[in-house]
Amino acid sequence: MDLAIGLLQGALMYTIPLWLAAMGELVQQRAGTWGLGIEGTMLMGAFVSYFITLKTEAILLGILSGLLVGIITGLFMALFIVILGRSQVVTGIGLNILAAGLTSFLFVELITKVYNRVPYVELMHVVKVPLLSRVPVLGPVFFENCSVTYGVFLLFPVLGIILYKTSFGLKNRAVGESAEKCNALGINVIKTRTLSVLFAYTLAGLSGATLVLGSTGSFTHGMTAGRGFLAIAIVIVSNWTLLGVAIIGFLFGITQSGQQILQIFTPQIPWQLLLAIPYIFGISALIVGALRARQPSELGIPFLRQR
Amino acid sequence: MNMSKQSRNGSNRSLIVDMKGIVKHFPGVTALDHADFRVERGEIHALLGENGAGKTTMMRILNGIYMPDQGEIYISGQKSSITSPREASKLGISMVYQHFTLIPALTVWENMALTIPSPKEPFLDMKYSTRLLLELEEKYGLEIDPTAKVSDLSAGEKQRAEIIRALSQGPKILILDEPTSVLTPIEVERLFEVLHQIARQGTSVIFISHKLGEVLEISDRITVLKKGKVTGNFLTKDATREELATLMVGRTVLFRINRPDVKIGDPLLNVENLTVKNEEGASIVNKVSFSIHGGEILGIAGVSGNGQRELAEALLGLREAKAGRVIICKKDVTNLPTKKIINAGAGMIPEDIQEMGIVRDWTLRDNLILELHSSCPFADAGPLRWLSIDIQVFRNEKEIDKFCDDAIEKFNIVAPNGYTLASNLSGGNLQRLMLAREIMRGTTVLIACQPTRGLDVGAAEYVRTCLLKHKERGNAILLISEDLDELKMLSDRIAVMYEGEILGILPPDTKVDKIGLLMGGTRDNSRET
Numbered sequence: 001m002d003l004a005i006g007l008l009q010g011a012l013m014y015t016i017p018l019w020l021a022a023m024g025e026l027v028q029q030r031a032g033t034w035g036l037g038i039e040g041t042m043l044m045g046a047f048v049s050y051f052i053t054l055k056t057e058a059i060l061l062g063i064l065s066g067l068l069v070g071i072i073t074g075l076f077m078a079l080f081i082v083i084l085g086r087s088q089v090v091t092g093i094g095l096n097i098l099a100a101g102l103t104s105f106l107f108v109e110l111i112t113k114v115y116n117r118v119p120y121v122e123l124m125h126v127v128k129v130p131l132l133s134r135v136p137v138l139g140p141v142f143f144e145n146c147s148v149t150y151g152v153f154l155l156f157p158v159l160g161i162i163l164y165k166t167s168f169g170l171k172n173r174a175v176g177e178s179a180e181k182c183n184a185l186g187i188n189v190i191k192t193r194t195l196s197v198l199f200a201y202t203l204a205g206l207s208g209a210t211l212v213l214g215s216t217g218s219f220t221h222g223m224t225a226g227r228g229f230l231a232i233a234i235v236i237v238s239n240w241t242l243l244g245v246a247i248i249g250f251l252f253g254i255t256q257s258g259q260q261i262l263q264i265f266t267p268q269i270p271w272q273l274l275l276a277i278p279y280i281f282g283i284s285a286l287i288v289g290a291l292r293a294r295q296p297s298e299l300g301i302p303f304l305r306q307r
Numbered sequence: 308m309n310m311s312k313q314s315r316n317g318s319n320r321s322l323i324v325d326m327k328g329i330v331k332h333f334p335g336v337t338a339l340d341h342a343d344f345r346v347e348r349g350e351i352h353a354l355l356g357e358n359g360a361g362k363t364t365m366m367r368i369l370n371g372i373y374m375p376d377q378g379e380i381y382i383s384g385q386k387s388s389i390t391s392p393r394e395a396s397k398l399g400i401s402m403v404y405q406h407f408t409l410i411p412a413l414t415v416w417e418n419m420a421l422t423i424p425s426p427k428e429p430f431l432d433m434k435y436s437t438r439l440l441l442e443l444e445e446k447y448g449l450e451i452d453p454t455a456k457v458s459d460l461s462a463g464e465k466q467r468a469e470i471i472r473a474l475s476q477g478p479k480i481l482i483l484d485e486p487t488s489v490l491t492p493i494e495v496e497r498l499f500e501v502l503h504q505i506a507r508q509g510t511s512v513i514f515i516s517h518k519l520g521e522v523l524e525i526s527d528r529i530t531v532l533k534k535g536k537v538t539g540n541f542l543t544k545d546a547t548r549e550e551l552a553t554l555m556v557g558r559t560v561l562f563r564i565n566r567p568d569v570k571i572g573d574p575l576l577n578v579e580n581l582t583v584k585n586e587e588g589a590s591i592v593n594k595v596s597f598s599i600h601g602g603e604i605l606g607i608a609g610v611s612g613n614g615q616r617e618l619a620e621a622l623l624g625l626r627e628a629k630a631g632r633v634i635i636c637k638k639d640v641t642n643l644p645t646k647k648i649i650n651a652g653a654g655m656i657p658e659d660i661q662e663m664g665i666v667r668d669w670t671l672r673d674n675l676i677l678e679l680h681s682s683c684p685f686a687d688a689g690p691l692r693w694l695s696i697d698i699q700v701f702r703n704e705k706e707i708d709k710f711c712d713d714a715i716e717k718f719n720i721v722a723p724n725g726y727t728l729a730s731n732l733s734g735g736n737l738q739r740l741m742l743a744r745e746i747m748r749g750t751t752v753l754i755a756c757q758p759t760r761g762l763d764v765g766a767a768e769y770v771r772t773c774l775l776k777h778k779e780r781g782n783a784i785l786l787i788s789e790d791l792d793e794l795k796m797l798s799d800r801i802a803v804m805y806e807g808e809i810l811g812i813l814p815p816d817t818k819v820d821k822i823g824l825l826m827g828g829t830r831d832n833s834r835e836t
Contacts, residue, residue: 166429167420170413174421177412184372184408185422186393297412 001137003261008141010257013215015249016149017042017207021231022238022245023159024203029235030163031196032176032298033081036092037073038204039228040099045069045208047103050219051110053121053212062121063148063209070205074198082193085302096228104221111219120217124148124210148210160242172196176296179303189303204228226279233282237289240296248285255281322381323348323511324369324480329378331364331535338364339375340535346480351502351512353522353543356532357555357763362515363405365532366482369513370402371395383479399479403469403486411458415451415468416440423475443471447501461612466490470498474505481505482513487521490610492791492819492826499525517555517763519548520792531555552764567779572601575652575783576622576752581631583614583621583807591617593807594631599752599783604774606798606815607787609826614807615787616658619754622785623655624648635752649678654750656741658757658787664741665729672711672725675744685710714743719769735766742773753777754785759793771797791819 021038028035045066053062073095080091111118124146133143142153163169175182175192183189211227212219230252238244259274324346331339339361346352354362367373369380371389380387382398389395395402409418416436423439425432437453444450449467457465466486473481483502487495502512502525516522522529522543529546531539531554539554576599583592592614599605607615620626622633624645633641635651643651657663665674676685681699689701711725718739722732732740738758745753755774759767774797778784788794794801795815802812803825810825 165431167424167431168429170417170420170431174410174413174417178410181408181410182421184392186391186396187421 004137005140007254007257007261008137010260011250011253012141012145012149013253014256015253016152016214017211018227018231018234018252019152019245019249020155020203020207020210021228022234022249023155023242024200024207025231025235026238026240026242026245027159027163027172028196028200029299030176030240030296031172031193032179032296032301032303033193033197034088034092034232034300035077035197035200035204036089036232037077037095037099037228038092038200038207038231039224039226040096041070041073041201041204042208042211042224042228043096043099043103043222044073045205046211046223047107047208047219049209050121050212051106054111054119057122059122059124059213062213063124063206066205066207066209067202068205069208070202071198073205074201077201078194078197081302082190082197085304088300088302100222103219107219107221118218118220121213123215123217124213146214148206148214156242156246163242173296175303176298179298179301183303193303204231207231230278230282233286236293236295237285239289239293248289251285252278252281321347323383324513325381325384326365326369327379327381329365329368329375329380331361331368331373331375337535339368341378342532342535342537344530344537345540346511346513347528348511349506349509350527351506351514351525353514353516353526353529354532355516355519355522355529355551355555357517357765360532360555360763361535362532363484366402366484366513366515369395369480370400370482396476396478399476400482401473401476401478401480402482403473403484405484407457407465407469409457409465409468409472412456414454414456415460416453418457418468419453419472419475422472439475440471443474447471447474447504449501470501478510480511480513482515484515485517486514487516487518492822493824494610495521519551522551523548555764569602569779570781571603572781574598574600575636576785577632577634578622579632579634581618581621581633582629583617583626584629585617590629591807592621595804595807595809596631597802597809597812599785601751601781601783602778603799604778604784604786604797605812606794606801607785607804608791608794608801608822609789609804611789613804615804616756617807618804619655619657619756619785619787622648622754623653652749652751653754654678654745654748654752655754656738656745656756656758658760660734660737660741665737667728667730669729670726671715671720671722671729671732671740672707674729674740675711675714675725676707677744679748710747714740714747717747718743718773734761735763738762738766738770742770746773746777750782752783752785754787756787757789758786759788759790767793791822795819 049062049066052065080086129143133139255278259277326344356362371391420436425435440453581595640648684706686699720739
């Protein structure tokens with residue numbers, strides 16, 4: 001039983017940042033643009049939140065700074081891909097490269113050179129939900145978490161209502177299918193898409209913060225290790241549905257947690273192979289899922305107003 | 308008299324739309340040249356003209372998509388500047404376009420919800436939107452399932468949904484841009500009833516069309532546009548077909564093309580019990596049989612979506628024939644690769660030339676030799692012929708140039724030279740390109756799909772004359788068209804297709820309502836073959 005709890009807890013820890021990034025990316029892609037820069041944003045969010053928490057010793061400021069990184073990045077990305085209609089692939093990957101270089105450089109200059117080690121920061125406090133946290137297995141897994149995790153749990157139904165049951169969400173979905181037609185109907189395509197991009201990158205920044213303040217308490221070069229792209233894969237495999245993101249995201253968590261446990265219990269299997277399991281799962285899922293998936297009709301096609 | 312005072316101070320108050328002196332330039336062309344357009348309250352006003360005459364441009368200005376370079380617009384007597392479709396909507400102007408505006412991935416009610424907020428804003432209310440739709444459908448006699456995904460609707464249903472969407476705003480002015488292209492004659496009649504109903508309730512209807520018959524039937528008043536200028540404006544009861552056509556085109560247009568008697572030859576195309584299935588296993592072409600002899604045109608009448616396109620594709624090997632046979636010039640070509648079918652003598656002018664008939668990024672001359680590009684005389688052994696090797700590998704540019712110049716001359720293709728890109732050619736010229744290609748390479752069985760769709764009177768006349776001449780040379784033509792007038796003009800026999808079956812093959816002088824009944828699915832008891 002402890003094994004099961006350990007597996008699920010590990011899975012959840014791995015999944016939370018993925019869920020955040022994937023939810024944001026889902027909204028952005030449903031509105032018609034690829035957010036390929038969330039990997040870099042996650043990394044920058046991680047570094048900034050680590051640095052701020054280290055300096056201010058206030059976890060809350062760390063979280064907020066992660067959000068802020070996301071917002072600022074989102075504004076830039078929105079400018080380039082929505083308003084100017086530039087290549088979504090180039091800007092996204094460019095952002096990732098910038099983030100990798102910038103975070104590594106700052107990490108060396110501001111942390112390792114200054115402290116000669118990597119100081120740990122305090123993790124977010126775990127809050128136990130009274131009564132529910134005593135339920136066997138599920139209790140310790142789902143009801144003994146930090147506030148951000150509870151926030152993510154709530155975000156699913158809230159986002160679901162917004163995306164599927166409000167006119168705002170309808171516009172978001174419509175704009176990714178036929179931007180021209182929406183424009184003809186008087187919908188502000190630029191505004192809708194900009195908001196979706198902002199949402200995606202803000203969540204990606206927060207996701208980076210949870211990586212640091214939720215599980216590790218420190219930073220390292222290239223910490224995100226492809227999670228951003230994993231989030232994009234989750235969105236695709238889930239056929240661009242929120243429920244799919246929840247399920248597939250958690251499955252990824254299980255594979256990661258599972259391989260960590262296997263590393264301990266089956267040392268015969270080379271750990272490098274085990275480390276690859278989540279990514280192998282990701283690729284296989286993509287192959288299977290992408291065959292049946294139908295992407296938003298105008299995903300990737302910039303909307304350029306002509307008069 | 309106060310006439311001049313009126314025009315100085317503004318607009319005549321009984322007019323709901325008063326557009327004065329509209330000028331609109333696009334790079335290289337003047338779309339509208341000081342055009343005036345006036346619509347009265349509760350009137351059905353037809354805007355008539357060829358393609359490119361400026362009708363759609365004029366209406367796009369009225370609907371806020373374009374801004375005029377010069378001129379003034381008065382709506383209900385108030386000077387207005389219509390800067391966006393949303394502005395137009397606020398002024399009570401609503402437009403149903405030729406292309407579809409509903410978003411295919413969403414359902415009908417969701418499309419409605421995009422423009423009509425529910426009372427539970429910001430939340431969506433499916434029941435509310437659905438009820439609104441059903442009320443409108445009831446009121447105007449149009450039927451659509453509100454919960455259906457738009458991409459699942461047929462062309463006719465999509466059309467109806469579009470009209471409902473436009474009516475949902477309770478507009479004072481309803482603009483329809485060529486709305487009848489996907490409707491059966493029965494549905495056209497119903498639409499006209501609906502339009503009369505709308506007009507009686509005080510909404511003005513602007514009906515853009517190039518179909519003279521419909522314009523004469525439905526409208527109270529007609530404005531004719533030619534090359535951006537208004538050439539005529541009168542009450543419909545004072546107009547005649549010939550007069551309208553002349554004003555549209557500027558020369559007397561033949562309505563009845565002379566159909567000389569042609570000797571009927573051997574059967575060149577035999578279709579026996581042809582069945583084609585779609586992805587779900589249903590028969591979209593169901594046991595279709597007919598034959599066309601040399602010197603004959605067989606017309607296929609029917610509303611788009613009843614299997615005509617799939618029939619044409621099956622004949623050319625683009626679609627699998629699950630059962631039955633296709634025989635061209637006595638050779639069984641059923642399910643053979645398309646190249647073999649083409650070599651057997653078949654050819655097609657597809658419905659969507661831009662998609663299937665040409666390569667947009669290629670030049671005119673390359674498109675002209677498209678099916679013959681790897682055979683004599685356009686491909687030969689080139690330098691290898693010195694070695695007495697006879698293969699068709701190298702392009703013979705001289706021959707291609709000759710062919711191209713010949714085609715341009717014979718078929719009046721308007722292009723600076725053979726190196727013009729196909730994407731720069733107009734619809735009419737693309738048709739000529741297709742005609743030139745198929746006719747000049749000697750296609751014995753020509754399948755022409757909607758060959759005059761979207762063309763103006765002059766261009767259409769030309770296409771029909773070409774087809775007749777081709778037939779006179781002893782070739783067989785399968786003419787698939789939604790234009791009944793055209794079918795009656797050109798065909799020696801008319802087959803009516805409905806839901807994949809041929810319901811009857813009739814002589815061309817059969818009354819339109821009888822053909823229309825078959826088009827709508829009413830099976831006829833007396834079948835003639």
